Amino acid sequence: MKIGVLALQGAVTEHIKAIEACGAEGVAVKQIVQLDEIAGLLLPGGESTAMRRLIDYAHMLPALQSFAKDKPVFGTCAGLILLAETVEGEEAHIGQMRIAARRNAFGRQVDSFETKLAIQGVSDSFPAVFIRAPKIAAVENEVEVLATHEGDIVCARDRHLLACSFHPELTGDLSLMKFFIKEMCSNQLIH
Amino acid sequence: MSILTGSDVVKRGMALMQKGGVIMDVVNAEQAKIAEAAGAVAVMALERVPSDIRAAGGVARMADPRIVEEVMNAVSIPVMAKARIGHIVEARVLEAMGVDYIDESEVLTPADEEFHLLKSQYTVPFVCGCRDLGEAARRIGEGAAMLRTKGEPGTGNIVEAVRHLRKVNAQVRAVVAMNEDELMTEAKNLGAPYEVLLAIKREGRLPVVNFAAGGVATPADAALMMELGADGVFVGSGIFKAENPEKFARSIVQATTHYQDYTLIAEVSKEIGTPMKGIEIRQLAQEERMQERGW
Numbered sequence: 166m167k168i169g170v171l172a173l174q175g176a177v178t179e180h181i182k183a184i185e186a187c188g189a190e191g192v193a194v195k196q197i198v199q200l201d202e203i204a205g206l207l208l209p210g211g212e213s214t215a216m217r218r219l220i221d222y223a224h225m226l227p228a229l230q231s232f233a234k235d236k237p238v239f240g241t242c243a244g245l246i247l248l249a250e251t252v253e254g255e256e257a258h259i260g261q262m263r264i265a266a267r268r269n270a271f272g273r274q275v276d277s278f279e280t281k282l283a284i285q286g287v288s289d290s291f292p293a294v295f296i297r298a299p300k301i302a303a304v305e306n307e308v309e310v311l312a313t314h315e316g317d318i319v320c321a322r323d324r325h326l327l328a329c330s331f332h333p334e335l336t337g338d339l340s341l342m343k344f345f346i347k348e349m350c351s352n353q354l355i356h
Numbered sequence: 357m358s359i360l361t362g363s364d365v366v367k368r369g370m371a372l373m374q375k376g377g378v379i380m381d382v383v384n385a386e387q388a389k390i391a392e393a394a395g396a397v398a399v400m401a402l403e404r405v406p407s408d409i410r411a412a413g414g415v416a417r418m419a420d421p422r423i424v425e426e427v428m429n430a431v432s433i434p435v436m437a438k439a440r441i442g443h444i445v446e447a448r449v450l451e452a453m454g455v456d457y458i459d460e461s462e463v464l465t466p467a468d469e470e471f472h473l474l475k476s477q478y479t480v481p482f483v484c485g486c487r488d489l490g491e492a493a494r495r496i497g498e499g500a501a502m503l504r505t506k507g508e509p510g511t512g513n514i515v516e517a518v519r520h521l522r523k524v525n526a527q528v529r530a531v532v533a534m535n536e537d538e539l540m541t542e543a544k545n546l547g548a549p550y551e552v553l554l555a556i557k558r559e560g561r562l563p564v565v566n567f568a569a570g571g572v573a574t575p576a577d578a579a580l581m582m583e584l585g586a587d588g589v590f591v592g593s594g595i596f597k598a599e600n601p602e603k604f605a606r607s608i609v610q611a612t613t614h615y616q617d618y619t620l621i622a623e624v625s626k627e628i629g630t631p632m633k634g635i636e637i638r639q640l641a642q643e644e645r646m647q648e649r650g651w
Contacts, residue, residue: 173613174376174397195614210373211397212433215609218395222610242373268432274456275479277366278359296369297434297456335369 175211205237205350208244362479367501385430394605406510442468475499489527493548507570512634575611599629
């Protein structure tokens with residue numbers, strides 16, 4: 166099974182390594198045509214404003230929006246911001262996940278931190294690295310909240326869409342990636 | 357549950373998120389906004405870009421905190437700022453102001469001609485310049501969470517950046533190919549901490565992100581550095597000393613991401629105006645070369 170990683174900017178190779186460690190094939194996606202060959206897509210951590218510019222330069226936004234309408238997408242950190250239906254203070258980007266994102270919700274880089282989180286159905290003690298991280302400020306009713314940190318929502322699932330504020334690719338713990346690939350991507354038909 | 361700030365994972369992780377991106381020097385809010393709108397992954401807040409520092413002469417210091425603050429208030433992307441080599445207080449001041457990354461930089465006049473900052477003691481992450489693996493490994497040993505090859509800042513001439521990136525990468529490849537029992541002697545020969553070489557041998561690459569810097573003036577220059585294995589690119593004078601900064605910024609961002617798409621690089625290099633005027637390196641006296649600063 167091929168899982169794509171949007172490869173315009175950010176922690177692309179780290180996600181590809183994690184995907185391959187889970188037994189799937191990781192593909193660096195730089196062009197729209199590559200979306201046809203993948204069962205699911207990862208939106209990696211990076212700078213969301215830079216990624217959005219690069220998406221626009223490559224005229225990829227409509228294709229990404231249409232992919233995220235019914236295919237599995239996992240957004241980490243900046244990827245969460247790209248997926249959110251609402252982003253506080255700016256226009257939404259891919260915008261298919263029924264959550265509201267708040268950028269830099271935990272402060273600047275000096276406030277970035279590591280902690281352990283319980284993620285429902287995934288892990289009781291997941292090592293989570295928050296880097297100038299966003300949070301999920303609100304979710305619609307049908308969205309499942311999978312993890313919180315001190316009351317803030319930091320991981321959620323909306324049907325075929327998954328998002329987290331932190332960086333699972335930086336820790337070597339594959340449980341969240343396995344959850345995405347096994348629970349959310351493996352029933353996808355590739356055409 | 358307990359939380360941990362300022363760890364290596366958090367500091368090096370921040371640099372990983374910048375990969376594949378362009379970090380641009382800016383001197384005010386207006387330039388910072390242009391950089392952000394063009395798709396820069398971060399901005400470096402400065403009082404003068406390197407080519408102006410070169411032209412002005414005298415002692416180059418940390419920027420006026422008002423400029424740094426103005427830039428921090430203008431954009432939502434990370435803001436970096438430069439402190440002089442070994443200037444503990446400039447670095448602590450920038451950390452206290454909440455800048456996202458400090459560049460302990462040879463572009464400024466060094467404050468200490470013997471010792472660099474002990475960067476592991478700070479919560480804020482640091483980026484440092486290097487010309488070879490010995491210099492790179494010493495900076496990592498001191499706690500740098502990101503590297504950039506030095507090049508020759510403010511010249512618009514890519515030749516030194518190419519030299520330094522090729523040198524570091526060739527030396528990394530040599531370490532990776534060595535047997536572990538050869539590493540201690542290599543550490544002695546390079547003037548590098550043994551533990552850093554061991555980490556390189558085991559990971560097969562530098563343990564931190566390495567950007568290219570010092571001389572990038574065109575989209576093709578940026579793509580060249582990516583082709584040679586840089587994780588991303590710093591552009592100092594190359595954006596705001598170009599005829600049309602907006603166009604240069606957008607084109608350099610695209611060329612960095614799509615560095616092997618030569619048709620695209622041709623396209624984005626059209627009608628963007630003239631790049632900054634360059635300086636032939638041989639015309640610079642030894643004491644005018646910023647790359648010689650750092651030990």
